[in-house]
Amino acid sequence: MDFDDTREEAEFRKEVRQWLAANAEPKSGAFETWQSRYPGRDGYEGLERAKEFQAKKADAGFAALHWPVEWGGRALPPIYQVIYSQEETKYLVARGYFEIGLGMCMPTLFAFGTEEQKRRHAPVALRGQEVWCQLFSEPGAGSDLAGLRTRAQKNGDEWVINGQKIWTSGAHWADWAILVARSDPKAAKHKGLTFFFLSMKTPGIETRRIKQISGASHFNEVYFTDVRIPDSQRLGAVGAGWGVAITTLMNERLTSGDLRGPDFEEIFGLARSVGLEDGPAIKNSAVRERLADIYVKTQGVRLTRFRTMTALSRGETPGPENSIGKLVNAPKAQEIASFAMDLLDMGGVVMDKDTAPLRAAFQESLLSSPGGRIAAGTDEILRNIIAERVLGLPQDVRVDRDLPFDELPTGAR
C-alpha cells in the first residue's frame, strides 16, 4: 500500500485543485456531501446550477477522465478519476444528476451502440445538456432484477413496450433512458430479455414521483403504455439483454458507494460538545467504546480504498472486494444517525434546522440512511456477492434457472 501520489499523479492533483478553487463553491462542513447530491425536495432546485457546472467541468477536460479522447475524455488510468473525485468532494458539487448517465449509460452505449449513436449522445451527456436515467427495477424485480416483466414486442421495425418500472432515480428530470425489458416470456428467465435506449419524451411514458420516508422525491414509478422504440435503438442482440445489463451494473459498482451522511468526524464532534447526566459525552466510557468502533470501521473502509487505489495506480484491476465499502458504510451511516440522536436524549427528535446540531444532519440521515442499505445492491445481495465472487462459495440453489419464465411461481399465483 502506497499513501503517496506518483509525480504525475501529484501534478494532476495540483491542476485539479487549482481548477476547483477557481470554479467551485467550497463546503462549509463535510456533512454537506449528501445534501448536495440532489439539492431540493424533488431535486429540481439544483438541476440548472449542476448543468452549468458540468459544462464548465467538461470544457476543462475533467468530466470523463478515463473516456476515449474522441468522446471528450483524456484516456487516463482510473486512478486519475479517483484523484479528481477526492478533490471534488471538498466542494459543493451536485454530481448525482450525471452519475447514472456518465457512469452507467454511456459505458453501455460505448460497448453496444453504433458510432453515430455515440457521436449523437456522448458529447451532450458529458456537458450535462442531456441527463439520463436507468429503467431497470420493477415492483416484482429488485434484487432479482432478471425477474422483470415489462414487455417488449416486436412490430415491424419497432418495439412496443408495456409495463412498469420503479425506483428510477431522476426519471422526472431525465431526457434519455436505458431500458431492459422482456422480449420472450417463453424463454428461460435470463435469456428472454432485450436492452434498449429511448427518449423520455416518447409518447406513452408516464412518470410519477415517489415520496421517500425523508419526504424527498428523487425517484419514480415509470409506466409504459404502447411506447414505441425503433429497432435501431436496441443495444445488443435480441434476447441478450441480461449480458448488456451486467455491463451497466459492473459500472455501477465503480460509481456508487460514498457515504453521504454524517460520518465519524461529525459524531466525534457531537460527543465532544454535548453533555450527558454524568458530564461530557466524550468522557462516558460506553460512548467512547462506540466511537472507537465507528472510527475503526471508517478508517478500515478508507484504507481499503487506498489499497484499491494502489492497485489502480499500478494498472491492476480491483476485485469485488470493493463491495465491502458500501456494506460497511451504509449500516454505519444509520448507526451514527441513531447514536447521535441518543446523545441528544429527548431533544434528539427535533428536526428544526435552527435548533438541531449540524442543521439537523443526523435526523435527516436517520430518515435517508435506510435507502443506502437497499439501493445499488442490498446488504444481503452484497453479502452474496462477497460469498460467491470473493470467497468462491456456491450460488444458492436456484429453482428459476432453466424453466420458461412464464412458468415460474410468483406470489400472484
Add this chain to the structure above:
Amino acid sequence: MIGTAVPEPYGGAGFGYLELCVLAEELGRSLAPTPFASTIYLAAEALLLAGSDAQKKRWLPRIAQAEAIGCLALAEGAHVATAHNIATRVTGGRISGTKLPVMDGDVADFAVVAAAESSGRAGLFLVDLKGEGVTRTSVSTVDPTRSHARIVFDGAAAEPLGAGVGGWPLVERLLDRAAVLVAFEQVGGAQAALDMAREYALGRFAFGRQIASFQAIKHKLADMYVGVELARSNAYYGAWALSKDAKELPVAAAAARVAASEAYYQAAKENIQIHGGMGFTWEFDCHLHYRRAKLTGLMLGSTRRWKDLLIARLEAAA
C-alpha cells in the same frame, strides 16, 4: 528468521518493520507455538527503544542467533496494570514483586519488567532470569500453545531501561509498536480461521447440498471476510506508521489493535460454529485459533482498554 528485525551491528539481518509484519502474519496464520512475539516484538523492541549500548550488545546478538529468549513481565494478576498500581518495586538495583502471567516467562533467559522505583516512578527494567532472586513456575492459560509463568522476584539484579525515553511513556511506546506486529499475527490467524471455515463449508453436505450454499453460512463467512479486510487495512496503515516512526503511530496502532483483535475473535468463534460439533472437538484446530484469538486479544491489554486509548489519542489530536 529470528534475527530479521535485529540491526546488523548486533548480528541480525537488519530487515525493516515491513518485512517483520509479513513474517508476523505468517506466524499467526500457522499458529506458531514459539516465543517469537515475546522475544522480538517486546524484549528486543524494548532494548532497541531504550537499551544502553552495553545492554543491546549483551542481548541482541544472542537473540539474533536464537540463543536467548526474552519476555515482557507487566501484568500482576487478574486486574489492569497501570503506572499507578504496579506493586513490583526496584530499590538500589534490586527488584522484588510477583508478575503473573508472563508469556514465555518460564522459558525466557531475560525479562523486561515493569516496576516502580522507591520514588513511585514506574518504568521498565532489564532482569537476567537465570540470576539469583528469581523463582519461576509455569501457569496454565487458555492457550497451551504458548507457555506462561508466574515469576517471583526477590531482590534480583535489575538495570533500568531508559536511554532516550523512559518511565511509563516507554511502556506505552513499546506496547504501541508491539500492537502493530501482533495485529499482523491476528490478521494471519483470522484469515486462517476464515479459510478453514470456508473449506469445511464447501466439503460438508447437509439437507442434500453443500452447507456453503446456505445464505446463513454464506453471510456469516462474508461478515468474517469484511472483518478481516477492515483489520488488514488498519494493520497496513499501522505498519506504514511503524516503519516511518510517523506521528500517526499511536492512533494507527490502537486502531490496528482494536480491528485485528475483534476480527480474529469473530473469525475464530464463527469458525467453530460453522464446523458444528466437529469444531467443538480437540481433534480439529478450530479451538487453537479460538484460544489464540483470546490470548492475543489480551496479551497487550484488552480491546476495551485500547478503544478508550484510541479515543483519548484522537481527542489529543483534535
